[in-house]
Amino acid sequence: MDPTTFILFGATGDLAKRKIYPALYNLFIDQKLPQSFALIGLGRREMNDESFKASVEQSIHNFSRREANNAALIRDFLRAFRYSVLDISRKEDYKKLLHLIEQREEELHVSPNRLFYLSVGPEFFETIAANIQESGLGSENGWKRLVIEKPFGRDLQSARDLNRKLAQAFAEHEIFRIDHYLGKPMVQKLEILQQNPVLNALWTNHYIANVQITANETVGVEDRAGYYDHVGAVRDMFQNHMLQLLMMLTSHLPKNSNFEMVRFKKKKVMEALEPLQKEEVSASVIRGQYKAGIVQGKPVIGYTSEPGIAPTSMNDTFIAARLQIDDYFWRGVPFYIRTGKRMNEKSTRIVIEFKERLDASQGTTDGKAPNLLVFEISPNEGITLQLNTRDPQHKGGYKSIQLDFHESQEDIPEAYENLIYDALHGNPTFFAHRDEVELSWKWVQPILGAFEENLVPLHLYEAGYYGSSETDALLAKDGYHWWFDAKPEQQIEPLLSMP
Numbered sequence: 017m018d019p020t021t022f023i024l025f026g027a028t029g030d031l032a033k034r035k036i037y038p039a040l041y042n043l044f045i046d047q048k049l050p051q052s053f054a055l056i057g058l059g060r061r062e063m064n065d066e067s068f069k070a071s072v073e074q075s076i077h078n079f080s081r082r083e084a085n086n087a088a089l090i091r092d093f094l095r096a097f098r099y100s101v102l103d104i105s106r107k108e109d110y111k112k113l114l115h116l117i118e119q120r121e122e123e124l125h126v127s128p129n130r131l132f133y134l135s136v137g138p139e140f141f142e143t144i145a146a147n148i149q150e151s152g153l154g155s156e157n158g159w160k161r162l163v164i165e166k167p168f169g170r171d172l173q174s175a176r177d178l179n180r181k182l183a184q185a186f187a188e189h190e191i192f193r194i195d196h197y198l199g200k201p202m203v204q205k206l207e208i209l210q211q212n213p214v215l216n217a218l219w220t221n222h223y224i225a226n227v228q229i230t231a232n233e234t235v236g237v238e239d240r241a242g243y244y245d246h247v248g249a250v251r252d253m254f255q256n257h258m259l260q261l262l263m264m265l266t267s268h269l270p271k272n273s274n275f276e277m278v279r280f281k282k283k284k285v286m287e288a289l290e291p292l293q294k295e296e297v298s299a300s301v302i303r304g305q306y307k308a309g310i311v312q313g314k315p316v317i318g319y320t321s322e323p324g325i326a327p328t329s330m331n332d333t334f335i336a337a338r339l340q341i342d343d344y345f346w347r348g349v350p351f352y353i354r355t356g357k358r359m360n361e362k363s364t365r366i367v368i369e370f371k372e373r374l375d376a377s378q379g380t381t382d383g384k385a386p387n388l389l390v391f392e393i394s395p396n397e398g399i400t401l402q403l404n405t406r407d408p409q410h411k412g413g414y415k416s417i418q419l420d421f422h423e424s425q426e427d428i429p430e431a432y433e434n435l436i437y438d439a440l441h442g443n444p445t446f447f448a449h450r451d452e453v454e455l456s457w458k459w460v461q462p463i464l465g466a467f468e469e470n471l472v473p474l475h476l477y478e479a480g481y482y483g484s485s486e487t488d489a490l491l492a493k494d495g496y497h498w499w500f501d502a503k504p505e506q507q508i509e510p511l512l513s514m515p
C-alpha cells in the first residue's frame with residue numbers, strides 16, 4: 017500500500033468516533049493500514065495532539081468490535097494521529113493545513129498521497145472540495161482522493177449540482193462516495209456469489225418468481241429529528257441503500273468482473289428500471305408513518321409526538337415499493353422493497369422466491385412452500401437455501417429442508433473497515449459512481465413529487481409491526497406474501513385520503 021496521509025474533516029464528530037476510529041484501529045490490528053500512515057484530524061474545536069489522541073482512544077474503547085486492552089498496541093496506533101484547528105470556510109486555514117501535511121510528509125520521508133475524508137454535514141462538501149483545489153492541497157507528485165459521506169443530494173437536481181462542483185476539483189476516479197451498505201460483508205459477497213456459475217444459471221426470470229428486499233429498524237427518529245423530518249425513509253434509506261442492494265443483487269456480473277464491469281452492470285440495472293409517473297406512484301408505493309406502539313416489549317411514542325417533530329408532520333418513516341427491471345434477465349419478476357423505522361425487529365435481508373417448476377409439472381403445487389434463497393445481511397450474516405423435497409415418511413407429501421451457512425459474528429469486519437481499506441487501496445468497486453447516484457435520484461424523483469403533493473396516502477402503522485396492511489396488499493395483488501414476518505393483525509388508520 018502506498019504511504020498515505022489521511023486528512024479527516026469532522027474529526028470531533030459522532031461518525032468519526034463511532035465508526036472511523038474503530039475501523040482504523042481494527043485495520044491496524046489486521047495490518048491492513050499502509051506501513052507509513054499519518055492521520056490529521058480537523059475541526060473547529062481547540063485541542064492539542066495529546067487530547068485528540070485521548071479522545072480517539074476513548075472512542076476505540078467504546079466502539080471497537082475488538083476489545084482495546086493492549087496499551088502498547090494502542091500507543092503504536094495513536095502515534096499516527098495529529099490534530100489541527102480548521103474552519104471550513106476560512107481559506108487561510110487550508111494554507112496552514114498544507115504546511116502541516118508537508119511537514120508530516122517530510123518527517124516520514126513519504127510522497128504526497130492524500131486521502132481527504134469528509135465526515136461533515138453535506139452543506140460543506142462543495143466548499144471543502146473547492147478549497148482543497150485552490151490551496152494546492154492535492155499535490156501533483158502523488159495521488160489525491162476524496163471520500164464523501166451521505167447524504168449525496170436531496171433530489172436529482174442537487175445531486176447533479178454537487179457532482180458537477182466536485183468534478184471541478186476531483187476526477188471521478190478520485191471520488192469515493194460512501195454508501196455503507198456496500199461495505200457490509202454479505203453485500204460484498206453478493207458480487208462474488210453472483211459470479212458463481214450455479215447461481216448465475218438460476219439468476220433469471222425463468223427460475224425466480226419474485227424478490228423481496230427488506231431493511232427494518234427498531235429505532236425511531238432518535239435525536240435526528242431536525243434532519244430526518246426533511247428527509248424521510250425515501251431519501252434516508254430508499255434512494256441510496258435499498259437501490260444499491262437492488263443493483264448489487266441483479267447486475268448479472270460475468271465471471272471475474274472487475275470494478276469497471278461492476279459499475280457498468282449496475283448502471284445498466286438502473287437504466288432498465290421501469291420508471292414511475294408521478295400520478296401513478298400510489299399504485300406501487302406505500303408511504304407510512306409510525307404511531308405509538310410496543311417495540312420488543314417496550315412502549316414507544318408515535319412519530320409526531322417525538323421531540324422536534326411537528327404534530328402535523330406528514331413525513332414518511334416507512335416506504336415499500338414494487339419495482340420492475342425491464343431487461344432480458346428480469347422482465348416479469350416483481351421486486352418488493354421496504355424499509356422503515358420502529359419495526360418489529362432489526363434486520364436487513366433479501367429473499368429470492370423461486371418458481372415451482374418441478375411441482376407445477378406434476379400438478380401438485382397447492383399448499384407447499386416454494387424454494388427460497390435468503391441472504392441475511394445484518395445484524396446477523398448468513399445464507400439459507402430452503403429446498404422442497406418429497407417426504408419419505410408421508411407418501412405424496414413434501415417437506416422443506418434448509419441448508420444454512422452462518423458466519424461467526426466475531427470475525428466479521430465492520431462495513432467501515434472494508435470501505436476505508438478499499439479507499440486506501442484506490443479500489444472503487446463498493447462505492448457509488450456518479451451515474452448510479454444520479455440514476456437513483458432520477459428514479460426516485462416522481463416519488464418525491466407524489467409525496468410532496470400528497471398524491472400517495474400516508475398510512476399510520478403501529479410501532480412494533482412491519483408497516484401497514486397495504487404493504488401486504490402490494491404483494492397479495494401478485495399472489496405473493498412477505499416471507500419471515502411473524503405479525504399479528506393490526507389497525508391501519510389512513511391519515512390522508514387520495515384527492
Ligand code: NAP
Pocket residue numbers: 025026027028029030031032058059060061102103104105134135136137138165166167
Ligand atoms: P457531527 O457529529 O455533527 O459532526 C460534525 C463535524 O463537523 C464535527 O467534527 C465538527 O467539528 C465539524 N464541523 C462542523 N462545522 C464545521 C466548520 N465550519 N468547520 C470545520 N469543522 C466543522 O456529524 P456526524 O454525525 O459525525 O456526521 C458527519 C457526516 O457523516 C454527515 O454528512 C452525516 O450525514 C454523515 N453520516 C453520519 C452518520 C452517523 O452515524 N453519525 C451515519 C452516516 C452518515 P467542530 O464542532 O469541532 O467544528
